[in-house]
Amino acid sequence: MSPQIEEVGLSTTAERAAVVGAAGSTPDKDWVIVTRGLKREYDMGGEIVRALRGVDLAIRRNEYVAIMGPSGSGKSTFMNLVGCLDTPNAGEYWLSGQLVSTFKDDELARVRNKEIGFVFQTFNLLPRASALHNVELPLVYAGIGSAERKERAMEALTKVQLDNRASHRPNELSGGQRQRVAIARALVNRPAILLADEPTGNLDSTTSEEIMKVFETLANTGQTVIMVTHEPDIAQHARRVVVLRDGLIASDTKREAFSAKLVGL
Amino acid sequence: MKFFAKVAMALEGVTIAFEAIKSNKVRAALTISGVAVGVFVVVAMAAAVHGIRESFQKDLDEFGATTFQINRRDPGNNQCNSPDDPCPDRKNPPVSLDELHAIQGLPEVAYAVARIGTSTTMTYRDHQLKAVGYDAYTTDWIRTDRADISPGRSFTESENQSAAPLIIVNDTLKSQLFGDSDPLGKEITLEGKPFTVIGVFHTKAGFLKTLNGTGPDQPRAIVPMMTAWRHLSVYKRGIGVSVMPQPSITRDDAMDAVTALLRSRRGIKPGANNSFYLVGEDRIMDIFNQFFGAVFLVGMTLSGVGLLVGGVGVVAIMMISVTERTREIGVRKALGATAGIILWQFLVEAATLTTLGAAIGLVIGAILAELVKIYTPIPASIPPEAVIVALVAAAGTGILFGMMPAARAARMDPVESLRHE
Numbered sequence: 001m002s003p004q005i006e007e008v009g010l011s012t013t014a015e016r017a018a019v020v021g022a023a024g025s026t027p028d029k030d031w032v033i034v035t036r037g038l039k040r041e042y043d044m045g046g047e048i049v050r051a052l053r054g055v056d057l058a059i060r061r062n063e064y065v066a067i068m069g070p071s072g073s074g075k076s077t078f079m080n081l082v083g084c085l086d087t088p089n090a091g092e093y094w095l096s097g098q099l100v101s102t103f104k105d106d107e108l109a110r111v112r113n114k115e116i117g118f119v120f121q122t123f124n125l126l127p128r129a130s131a132l133h134n135v136e137l138p139l140v141y142a143g144i145g146s147a148e149r150k151e152r153a154m155e156a157l158t159k160v161q162l163d164n165r166a167s168h169r170p171n172e173l174s175g176g177q178r179q180r181v182a183i184a185r186a187l188v189n190r191p192a193i194l195l196a197d198e199p200t201g202n203l204d205s206t207t208s209e210e211i212m213k214v215f216e217t218l219a220n221t222g223q224t225v226i227m228v229t230h231e232p233d234i235a236q237h238a239r240r241v242v243v244l245r246d247g248l249i250a251s252d253t254k255r256e257a258f259s260a261k262l263v264g265l
Numbered sequence: 266m267k268f269f270a271k272v273a274m275a276l277e278g279v280t281i282a283f284e285a286i287k288s289n290k291v292r293a294a295l296t297i298s299g300v301a302v303g304v305f306v307v308v309a310m311a312a313a314v315h316g317i318r319e320s321f322q323k324d325l326d327e328f329g330a331t332t333f334q335i336n337r338r339d340p341g342n343n344q345c346n347s348p349d350d351p352c353p354d355r356k357n358p359p360v361s362l363d364e365l366h367a368i369q370g371l372p373e374v375a376y377a378v379a380r381i382g383t384s385t386t387m388t389y390r391d392h393q394l395k396a397v398g399y400d401a402y403t404t405d406w407i408r409t410d411r412a413d414i415s416p417g418r419s420f421t422e423s424e425n426q427s428a429a430p431l432i433i434v435n436d437t438l439k440s441q442l443f444g445d446s447d448p449l450g451k452e453i454t455l456e457g458k459p460f461t462v463i464g465v466f467h468t469k470a471g472f473l474k475t476l477n478g479t480g481p482d483q484p485r486a487i488v489p490m491m492t493a494w495r496h497l498s499v500y501k502r503g504i505g506v507s508v509m510p511q512p513s514i515t516r517d518d519a520m521d522a523v524t525a526l527l528r529s530r531r532g533i534k535p536g537a538n539n540s541f542y543l544v545g546e547d548r549i550m551d552i553f554n555q556f557f558g559a560v561f562l563v564g565m566t567l568s569g570v571g572l573l574v575g576g577v578g579v580v581a582i583m584m585i586s587v588t589e590r591t592r593e594i595g596v597r598k599a600l601g602a603t604a605g606i607i608l609w610q611f612l613v614e615a616a617t618l619t620t621l622g623a624a625i626g627l628v629i630g631a632i633l634a635e636l637v638k639i640y641t642p643i644p645a646s647i648p649p650e651a652v653i654v655a656l657v658a659a660a661g662t663g664i665l666f667g668m669m670p671a672a673r674a675a676r677m678d679p680v681e682s683l684r685h686e
Binding site: 080083085086105106109110112113114118120124126128137138140141142143146185189 | 268273274277281284288592593595596597598599600601602603604605606679680683
């Protein structure tokens with residue numbers, strides 16, 4: 001018996017399966033992310049934990065999606081798979097038209113570098129490096145020369161209005177500024193998706209709003225944003241909300257409907 | 266991975282290494298001290314050997330590139346120290362005065378000088394000096410030694426032949442016996458016999474002389490060979506001959522002529538071994554190199570141990586560093602660093618640590634070499650190639666011993682390491 005609960009979502013399991021298409025087929029260009037029957041299991045000392053039990057999900061270019069779910073729902077596991085930090089036990093993961101679920105470690109590193117911009121809850125800036133150097137790092141791994149690196153890193157910092165803090169170290173910046181540096185770092189290599197994991201988890205509500213505005217602006221300028229959060233009011237900023245429960249998608253709601261549902265409650 | 270990324274990572278690795286050293290001074294100091302000590306030991310030793318060798322070479326050059334010596338025994342054979350040693354050389358006869366004259370008569374030979382060195386008590390009035398070293402020389406000593414006598418003169422051949430009781434003193438002996446007064450014409454007593462001072466010579470400074478106690482600061486004298494032969498108790502079997510070939514003759518040709526002469530005079534049958542040894546500068550250098558090669562080997566072993574200790578330190582500090590920076594490694598991987606790049610970064614860091622240690626060892630070694638040069642007779646100087654070898658060996662140690670921690674960092678799972686607190 002599947003514990004899957006259908007809410008007032010835009011699509012049922014069958015509908016989602018129809019959207020993601022048949023196994024092995026290359027998704028349409030329009031879909032930046034397609035997962036088909038994605039499964040991830042962990043062996044916890046002999047006991048098999050099924051973190052993801054077959055997730056079908058398709059995300060279009062330029063979408064702004066929040067992934068929600070209680071702890072243990074599999075949302076972290078899902079984020080790690082989408083971020084190419086981990087590989088599934090079964091199922092397919094297509095990212096920008098590439099079947100990355102079959103990729104080896106070095107190829108995954110290249111995909112992370114080129115296609116994904118990470119924003120973490122704890123910022124994860126290198127403490128001993130300046131803001132500028134932190135932002136340069138993905139370009140270092142992309143093999144880009146020093147002059148171009150500096151220029152592009154400066155550009156990215158300007159986008160988050162921190163060009164005047166370029167030489168500051170993380171400990172000389174406020175929480176909100178640190179997260180903006182992290183966003184600049186995530187964007188510097190022009191990734192296909194911006195992947196944010198609880199980006200406001202360590203910030204007060206005012207600063208959270210500030211960061212949400214940055215995301216809003218990025219989404220409005222055509223950046224695909226995927227945000228994992230457990231806070232409904234943060235998720236509310238997204239235009240589509242996917243809720244995971246027990247390793248499966250419990251609901252998949254467009255913003256208007258989601259808001260209506262919240263109002264309706 | 267791209268070349269640029271590697272270079273950029275190398276530079277970053279060096280920067281990170283220096284940051285890590287700054288933030289963990291004690292730990293870093295302990296780590297690099299092993300390497301520093303290893304390098305320091307080998308550099309100090311190399312400096313001493315190099316310095317000794319250079320000045321030794323200078324001594325030999327002064328001695329004359331073509332000059333060679335006739336010895337009774339093989340100078341490279343150390344097995345002649347006790348009567349029980351298997352030492353056929355002991356039966357070899359010394360060079361006789363007749364043989365010396367015959368050698369002097371060879372057309373290939375410019376000069377042949379015989380020398381017997383010994384020491385005795387010398388007395389002038391109430392000044393008595395014990396164990397003053399002196400040399401009994403044949404007349405031409407002044408040419409092979411390129412001696413410089415002032416005031417006064419050396420002895421003549423006829424004075425030598427008539428065993429005239431004449432003596433030449435060096436500056437030190439002069440001032441110890443006579444102070445500031447004029448030494449010429451004064452009489453010194455040796456073994457109860459009076460010797461007239463006819464000149465003052467100036468002992469040239471030389472590393473070998475300093476080592477065997479015949480340097481310019483030691484009192485020393487020279488007497489004619491025949492005078493010593495007839496009137497003083499010198500060890501006649503200890504006679505040594507220096508041969509200086511004619512300028513147009515090569516050393517090998519002169520050696521061949523001397524060998525042929527001595528073999529025929531001594532009636533040595535064809536195929537039988539020589540009962541004497543001709544020792545050129547190269548042979549002396551060989552013996553030197555043999556000895557200091559062993560010293561150098563010991564130095565290399567010691568520094569190898571130092572590098573090993575340093576290497577183990579590198580493993581320890583890098584292991585701690587990798588654990589402490591697990592999260593950083595996760596972040597770097599998330600941003601696109603491959604396992605190879607992470608490996609490279611930590612190897613560069615380890616190599617930076619050990620190379621820094623080597624640099625410190627070199628500086629300390631250089632300071633010590635300078636001190637040794639100032640305060641001892643050893644003219645220590647660091648050979649330039651030793652600097653390169655030390656730095657390369659240290660960097661190699663860093664890479665070798667950094668491999669294990671770096672591989673651990675490279676293998677880390679990105680998800681796990683990002684979750685690490």
